[in-house]
Amino acid sequence: MAAIETTNLTRRFGEVTALAGLTLAVEEGALFGLLGPNGSGKTTTIELLTGQRAPTDGSATVVGHDPVTEPMAVREAIGILPEREDPPSFLTPREYLTFVGEVREVDDIDGRIERWAERLEFDGVLDALATGLSEGERQRVMLAAAFLHDPDLVFIDEPLVNLDPIMQEQVKAVLSDYCERGNTLFLSTHYVDVAAELCTHVGIVEDGALVADCDPREMSEDELLSYFIAEVGGEPPEVRA
Secondary structure: OEEEEEEEEEEEEOOEEEEEEEEEEEEOOOEEEEEOOOOOOHHHHHHHHOOOOOOOEEEEEEOOEOOOOOHHHHHHHEEEEOOOOOOOOOOOHHHHHHHHHHHOOOOOHHHHHHHHHHHOOOHHHOOOOHHHOOHHHHHHHHHHHHHOOOOOEEEEEOOOOOOOHHHHHHHHHHHHHHHHOOOEEEEEEOOHHHHHHHOOEEEEEEOOEEEEEEOHHHOOHHHHHHHHHHHHOOOOOOOOO
């Protein structure tokens, strides 16, 4: 069964087409990666699927609901981590996550916050103002917020940004474990190595259109990189430090 389905999903901003007739299906339990260079339509896709924007044309269903006509039903069932989203600077991580938990009507909010803080190693700054946190600590707080209510589906835009190599490995384990429990993850990235290592299925986008799809488990990272370059052209994507 598909957790996400789109048909001819299109979004134009004036004369600019940010997404051009995207048709795809993401099965339940998949760790799906939308891979493409910057400006290829990845973030716009997430905005349309999560009800933040309405499409110019086409349609989508997310966990059985239409993001346009049933946006609240979609948002209740999903978690979202936009790229470079930070907790409010005037709150501590504990205060922010408590607010998220109350809005999401989470049981045992305090316990869940403690567990996620320990798992993502920001328990030492739980009561520090967010304005004083490092970029990596803020990213980890936002990851916890996306998963706090144990949603069926999570959207993440560039999940490893601002994280050091050790924490990247821990976050990868969190994402893989989440899908192994039957949940679905929609991951947007322009890093081929992230898609190759984490994803069970990859869709490649360029200029707002889906140009290819593949199973990275059947390819080496170098093969996926070559495939990516062949489909989108130009220079290889950047390599993470």
